[in-house]
Amino acid sequence: MAMEWDFILRLCVAGACGTVIGLDREYRVKDAGFRTHFLVALGSALMMIVSQYGFEGFLASHDGLRLDPSRIAAQVVSGIGFIGAGTIIIHRQLVRGLTTAASLWATAGIGLAAGAHMYVVAAAATLLTLFGLEVLTLFFGGIGRRRTMIVFSAVERRSIEKAFRRLESRDYAVVSYEVEAVRTPEGVVHRATLIIRAKGTASEESFVDLLRADPDITVERIV
Structure with a gap:
């Protein structure tokens, strides 16, 4: 019975560590x-416990038989990639969710550590994961500028081109630019899809205000 309570404690520690990281993502x-x-x-902690202790009865009844408990745990590391891949969104030249996928991968490792009764390692890894997610962003977040896709439309194509020139003349780099004519019940509307990146100390959101300030422009979507 004492061993079962120890297993439950391992699961609780793993769940607590995962929750702390998940709250940051939330x-x-x-x-x-x-x-x-x-x-x-x-x-992950459960898989580790099962891989270590789940086959003791079977091994006891088969003399000379040996199993490698690390094999199940190793599959967790590769299997978690399927969940991580589900958080990654690739659209045109944009990639979103890589950091969350990495945090899931790290969380799986933390769960394995807790399941292996390595509480100090699990706690240290949780703190280091939070350090990477928050503290590094605080100090170095301004170095890299992420790309943002914005879709906006106007009745006149020249309104689209004017907005494009205004964005290019500001502190932004237009990575890609596409305009298509879309037929609607009200008539033909020109829709532009821009992938844009802020330069220097320019705000990553102010270009949206710049577009919305134009009465001829309708901002449809921001990714």
Whole structure:
């Protein structure tokens, strides 16, 4: 009975560590939040416990038989990639969700550590993961500028071109630019799809205000 309580403690530690990381992702409004991270850590710890202790009765009844308990744990590391891949969104030249996928992968490792009774390692890895997600962003977040896709439309094509020139003349780099004519019940509307990146100290959101200030422009979607 004491061993079962020890297993439950391992699962609780793993779930707590996963929840802490998931709360950070929830705060950042990411698709994989505290529930997903909790389940990943809990499941990883459970797989580790099963791989270590789940076959003791079978091994006891078969003399000379040996099993490698690390094999099941190793499959967790590769299997978690399927969940991580589900959080990554690739659209045109944009990639979103890589950091969340990496946090899930790290959470799986933390769950394995907790399941292996390595509580100090699991706690240290949780703190280091939060350090990478928050503290590094605080100090070095301004170095890299992420790309943003914005879709906007106007009745006149020249309004689209004017907005494009205005964006290019500001502190932004237009990575790609595409305009198509779309027929609607009200008539033909010109829709532009821009992938844009802020330069220097320019705000990554102010270009949206720049477009919305134009009465001829309708901002449809921001990714």
